[in-house]
Amino acid sequence: MAKVRKRTLPSGKTVWLADYTDVSGQRRFKQFDKKSVADDWLTKVKRDVQLGTHVADSTSLTVKEAATVWLGRCADAGLERSTRDAYKQHVDLHIVPFLGLKKLSQIGTPTVHAFADELVKEGRSAAMVKRVIRSLGAIFVEARRRGSVATNPVSDARVKVGERRKSTRPEIPSKQELRVIIGAATGKHRALMLTALFAGLRASELRGLRWSCVDLKKGVVSVRERVDAWGEVGAPKSAAGERDVPLAPIAINALKEHRLATPNGPDGLVFPSAEGTPLNHQNIINRIWNPLQIAAGLFTLDPERTDDDGNPVKVAKYNFHALRHAAASLFIEQKLSPKRVQTLMGHSSITVTFDTYGHLFEDADADQTAVAEIEARLLQ
Structure with a gap:
């Protein structure tokens, strides 16, 4: 029977010993300095033992x-x-x-x-x-x-960390900047840039794209694989990542030209490296995307760094993911439904779509019309 009893240690100190039997029938003890604390603890333990959720400290994992x-x-x-x-x-x-x-x-x-x-x-x-x-x-x-602990203390925690509120809106190139990017995208990497812009594929999906998943007649790209940061080929990030995305005519034409100029390697990659392997992500950024932006005038100057000639280093304005954001913004501008945008972008849930692009679905004129109608109906 569970109970709390007084005990005097050899040192002469008085303590209180909680004595109980766990769910496996093993007799256990725990020592406390105060009887009230021992009583409260034992009450909780007896409840947990009855529920079959108690785990003794001596058997608990670290x-x-x-x-x-x-x-x-x-x-x-x-x-x-x-x-x-x-x-x-x-x-x-x-x-x-x-x-x-x-x-x-x-x-x-x-x-x-x-x-x-x-x-x-x-x-x-x-x-x-x-x-x-x-x-x-x-x-x-x-x-x-696994039955190694009775409760999850984190689920009841309300951790609030002080942090100045930052804008969660993604940085998206303007239409004028996109036109400049399209004009600057020439040569063997033009198809990569236009596919990223008009289809909104993730960099990993572009790196894993195969010709067998590109239908140039129908103008559709089927996302079925991706290549991660270690060059390993696998399925998209989620089930929603597997999708069919329509291509703009300019992207289709660029892919046709690219198809004729690109040797068909053993893996059939649309955008392979010179060795026929998936492009390295950092090489896309440092050797293709950033130089393209700088050549197009889309850069800022870093006053703390200088090049070999002593001039401030030019820093590309946007990260590569900005092309994906641009694609989403263009889909939304064409009045595609949020659900359709979610599908085309391969988002795992509509919540992701709204959290990222919700502000782009706003219609200020429609809002003004709506509140005007509310006023009219209220006062009529």
Whole structure:
């Protein structure tokens, strides 16, 4: 029978011993300095034992051990290598140094809040703190699934990290800038630039695109594969990533010319490297995209860096993903429905579409007309 009893240690100190039997019939004890604390703890333990969720501290995994189990689960689930690497960094650089030796059963919501505060104090950014806390929550979810912990203290935590509000709207080239980019896109990389702009494919999808997935007669690109940062070919980021995207006539013509000029390698890639392998992502940025922008006059000057002639270094204005944002903005301008835009962009949910491009669906004139009609109906 569970009870709290007084005990005098050899040192003469008086403590209170919580005595109970766990779900497996094993008798267990825990020592406290105050009887009230022991009583409260034992009340909670008795409830957890009845529910079959209690895990004794002596048998509980440490956070480090549970994190290892979670990372293994991520690998078994087939998560992308980049995602797994990011999770491992969260564990190795942020979670284990602070919480690694603690038992899961000893961590409560206050501990989670204290951990978040400590991360901020140690210089982690607000965004990083939020990502690390999410990973810690995932560790507890997996541990709870395996019966290694009774509760998930992260689910009840409300971590608020002070950070000045930043605009979440993506940077999108103007139409004039897009026309300049189209004009500057010449030679063997013109088809790559125009496909990125008018189809809105991700860089990884462009690198993994095969001729077997390009129908130049119908003017459609079928996204079925992608190449990750390590050159590994795989399925798109999500099921929604598999999609058929229409091509603009200018992109079709560029691809036709590119098809005639590009040797058909063993992998049938549309945009292969000189060796016939997938293009390296950094090479696309540094050897194709950035030089194209600078040649087109789309750059800023970095006063803190100079080139070999002592002139400020020219920094390209947009990242490559800006072409994908531009494609989405052009789809929306043509009054495509949000659901259709989601499909063409390969977003996993309509929420992603609205979070990224919601402001582009706004119609100020329609809003003014609507409020005018509301006023008229109210006052008539």
